[in-house]
Amino acid sequence: MSADSTFPTVAADDFARRFSQRGGNLMWLLGAGGSAAAGIPTAWDMIWEFKQQLYISQRRVSPKMVADLANPAVRRELQSFIDGIGNLPRPGAPEEYAALFEAVYPSEADRRTYIASKISGAKPSYGHVALATMMRGGRARLAWTTNFDPLIADGCAKVYGRTGQLTTVAIETGSLGRQVIDEGRWPVEVKLHGDFRSRRLKNTGDELREQDAKLRALLIDSCGRWGLIVAGYSGRDDSIMDTLEAALERDTPFPTGLFWLHRGEDPPLPRVQRLLVAAASKSVDGGLVPIENFDEVLRDLVRLAEDLDTKALDELASERRIWSSARRPTGNRGFPVVRLNALELIETPTVCRRFVCGIGGVAEVRSAIEAADLPVLATRSRAGVLAFGSDHDVRAVLSAYDIESFDLHAIEVRRLRYESQERGLLREALTRALTRAHAMNADRRRSSDLLTPSSIDDAKWGR
Known part of the structure; x- marks a missing residue:
């Protein structure tokens, strides 16, 4: 498909209405964009940090020289250095993140430590708690994720009031996935690239190409039973895109639809466009859904689900209020002033x-x-x-x-x-x-x- 080919689109409000009728029969696939609001850096952020670390360690310079990664001059200096190495991918290449990560931390243990440090202290955002709320209400049952963080599990712990209700399937427990899905032990989370506590984190080039066969087969089979919502995922990972394309070759793929949530005004990657066009050619409902961000689209879905217990979501809003005592006025201002202790903000952007x-x-x-x-x-x-x-x-x-x-x-x-x-x-x-x-x-x-x-x-x- 050429870059100007037409792919199907679905308005955000239309998607919300469709979800209100079929949410329990739609799976979720979450990428890094779903965790951005929780303060976890995106792959783009880490790419520049990797370049910065290579530059500092190999050039033996002070970190202060390249501390401001938002400075265009600093980025040009770093990229010039990376280009000079000669064996790393070009900027923006799908394999750039994996290659840089492996170049900075060849040891699997070091990569695991790095990921754990990025995840440490992160708390589930509104979107994670909303997803867990829908899981408890039967509006969502199965979530696949390329992320290493525990935010879906943390969201479920907050909603259910205890741990253990969510079954998490990672690389080392891949055989468990088919069992719990076939038995309907909902909700279920499947970590396609591993849990950050796993012995094997699949985030280097070779590891991604060796994606666990059991989990890949399970995702393909599941796409023949339910529809899929993709959120916060760009489509750069060949192993995941290969799997979705293989699922589309089945006789009845994505029976309740394939919805790719996409933020920003730039079109999705060509491979995503090709997938959506191919899905439409096989009469799969759905398409590209333009959204603002993960949290806001989940808020829209919750609004149309009147029977959900939103206690945890209400408590989340209460926990994030910031209270402080009003200072006593001093001096003569010379004009009347109405002083308010606070204005209640029902919602704020994340x-x-x-x-x-x-x-x-x-x-x-x-x-x-x-x-x-x-x-x-x-x-x-x-x-x-x-x-x-x-x-x-x-x-x-x-x-x-x-x-x-x-x-x-x-x-x-x-x-x-x-x-x-x-x-x-x-x-x-x-x-x-x-x-x-x-x-x-x-x-x-x-x-x-x-x-x-x-x-x-x-x-x-x-x-």
Whole structure:
């Protein structure tokens, strides 16, 4: 299939309605994007860290020289060094992550330690708890994942109030998978690349090519019994794509549909496009589903499932509220001030967009937004430009600054406890929403925004 071939698409709201009727007969396949909101770095993040570690160790330089991985000059220096090595894949190649990981840590034990350090401290996001909630309610039964983290299991422990309800099948227990699935001992999670506690982590090139035959066969057979939802997975892993293509060759593949959840405005990889076109040619329902992120699509699915017990989800929202005492006012301000202890936020974003480009500091980012006159909120951090807005608009704002990459950036709760870039971005979004919805003016301060009515004669302010 050529790059401009048409592949089937399904609107997010249409997908949610279909799921409400057939969720129990749809499996899930989760990739790294499903864990981004929990603070676990993506493969893209780790690729640059691997390049950084190779550079520091082989050039014997201070880490400070290449500490800012969001700096385009640093990335160019690192990539020039990697290119000079000569035997590593080109940037963006499907095998880049695996080859770099093995080059930095040839020992399996060291790779296992590295993965464990990245997973340590991560807590399930809204999406993981929502998935576990649907598992308990019979709306989801079987989840396959390429991730090493325990976030699905942690989500289930929170929802069920105990551990052990979820059966986790990893590489060393592959034979258990068929037994528990055939017996219907739901819910079940199958780790296609191994658990981070496993002796064999399948995340190097040779290991990926030797994907466990039992788990591969089990996935193919399962795709003939149920439909599949793919979330947070790009399709770069040949072993998984080979398996899905083999499943499509069966007589009745994906009987309740194949839905590939996709964020961003760029098209999916050509191989994903070919899979969806081939599925449509065999009358498989579904297609590409454009979404914002994993957490938000799960929130949409929960909304249409009125019989679910959402106690754990409600508790999760309560746990993430940040309370602090109001400071006593001092001095004479010279104008009346209405002081609020807090405004309850029912929902807040868990991720934003991150663009790596050559733009300077916050002032230059704001100037670019003003010049473009587009509905974009953005700030500059060491990780890159953090932004809210459509990909098209953000790209237009930053088009003159050599965009190198873009991805999701997790908004971690711990970073909202101080004046971080993420906290400032959320405050600006809240201020923008309040001024727009309630006819107010904003007086921006360094760490706060003062809001005043556009007209004191507005009836709402006389209540």
